[in-house]
Amino acid sequence: MAISTRGDVKDLSLAARGKDRIEWAAEDMPVLRLIRERFIKDQPLKGVRMSGCLHITTETANLAITLKAGGADLVLCASNPLSTQDDVAAALVSEYGIPTYAIKGEDEETYYRHINAALDHKPNMTMDDGCDLVSILHTSRSELVENVVAGLEETTTGVIRLKSMEKAEVLRFPVLAVNDSDTKHMFDNRYGTGQSTLDAIIRSTNRLLAGRTLVVFGYGWCGRGVASRGHGLGANVVVCEVDPTRALEAVMDGYRVMPGVEAAAIGDILVTVTGDINVIDQDHLEHMKNGALIANSGHFNDEINIPALEKLATNKRRVRDFVDEYTYSDGRRVYLLAEGRLVNLSAAEGHPASVMDMSFANQALGAEYMLKLAKDLEPRVYTIPADIDKEIARLKLQSMGVRIDTLTPEQEKYLNSWESGT
Incomplete structure (x- = not known):
């Protein structure tokens, strides 16, 4: 086990292999690549401390690289004891400079120690997959909540927990249910x-x-x-x-x-x-x-x-x-x-990169969106706006070489009128 001030991973010598696999996944994530190119120029997340509790996979690594490219100060931990890809975790630490706390097969004590290590970063924004990080933030680490302006949640289970927190009036900051966007649940989940x-x-x-x-x-x-x-x-x-x-x-x-x-x-x-x-x-x-x-x-x-x-x-x-x-x-x-x-x-590698391209495009654009509007949002669970969702779908189609029709002015007028009838 290799332990450093920049994370806790199984073996840093696995990093070269992890980097190769991260780059392989990137080839099938064109939407996220386009977002990363814009993020490098615009720096929409500059100076934002982010703690992410996610499955540490090749696809997640490409999301993390995109967030860092956009200016985020990011720390990662695993959202499940068995989902970590150890070579990817090693590469994130030594090849990309992203502190990562994740070891495949870690016991329960280590799992929660890693979550707390990510929270020690005193995040302004959370990125969760299953709501464990947000749950701990609201209980044993509640002194850190005042630093958080917004969060994002990746999966169905986490959204269920967050909506329960909202209903009980204990949720203390706005959270974007990334899972509920069409380009996430209709494609990633299915x-x-x-x-x-x-x-x-x-x-x-x-x-x-x-x-x-x-x-x-x-x-x-x-x-x-x-x-x-x-x-x-x-x-x-x-x-x-x-x-x-x-x-x-x-x-x-x-x-x-x-x-x-x-x-x-x-x-x-x-x-x-x-x-x-x-x-x-x-x-x-x-x-x-x-x-x-x-x-x-x-x-x-x-x-x-x-x-x-x-x-x-x-x-x-x-x-x-x-x-x-x-x-x-x-x-x-x-x-x-x-x-x-x-x-x-x-027991496998999780979702193919092509479908996670859309899910993590939602995460990246969702982080940008929430940061802009967080001060005006109540502590509730929100869904990504339809225009962002459709833009992700448009970019995905473009990357696949698929063209679609557009409405004519006559059709747009018809759809927005009520006068025409039988």
Whole structure:
């Protein structure tokens, strides 16, 4: 373990490899590159102290480089104990001069020590993925809140927590829900989570999906993506939902929909993507067939009732990297992937750079936007303006060589009038 005043990473000698991979990801992030070029000239974040609690990946590194290019004084820590790419963390420290506190597989004590190290930076702006940093800032480090003018939140789980804080009237500064912008949740959550989740399951197990029953718990944007990609690989997809509208949508999309306990009895691969607790609970675990694979692609490992699984099992062993076998008293064996943590970042590399290009463009432009308006905003959760969202989509299309139509003056007038009728 290498410890320095500029961070805490596993091994600084990994930095050269990390730099190569960061540059590889950058090739597929043209929108963020365009933003970085403008940031270098305009310096919109000059002098702003930022603390970011994010997944330390090649894509996040490109965001961090962009923020620093815009003048930000940035410190990073990991937002999940298993999602860090150690070579990237090393490169951020030694190649790019961005203090980073992140080690893949760090224990809980280290995880929270790293968050507190990032908060020692006394940030003016926070950038979170899951709301752990903001939660600690409002509790054990509340003396630092007065320095913070605004925050940004990357993921669904974090937005849920922030809205709960807003409702309870304990949120003390405005936060931008980056996750809720169209160019984030419609693409990152659906295409990114869909591909990366199945990538992780296949990498960690080498199991064929074709002909298997894939059970998806939750049919939000992430669930839609997992179901779609599973179907594309030949799996028989079953969806479990509590929301009648989403359940109906899943039926109309051609999937079987049934209660979770029924699905648990037939599922070969079961994936949670809800942001809630005990989505796979003891009842589900008791009904599972021999050989079932269980994975979570939500932010926290609360979606699977792991303590109940531990009690049901008479034996546990690690059979492959990121695969733990639990044997029941009747001889059935079920397999938990990545300790129940978000499987796509634990057992694989997370979302492809192309889709994170839009997500992190939202982060970069969102930081600029919030800094400009923070003094006029109440301590609430906000969504990025539609014009910024559409500009990101326009830049993405441009980078892909895709052209679209524009409205004629006649069409614009028609859409803004009320006189014309049948």
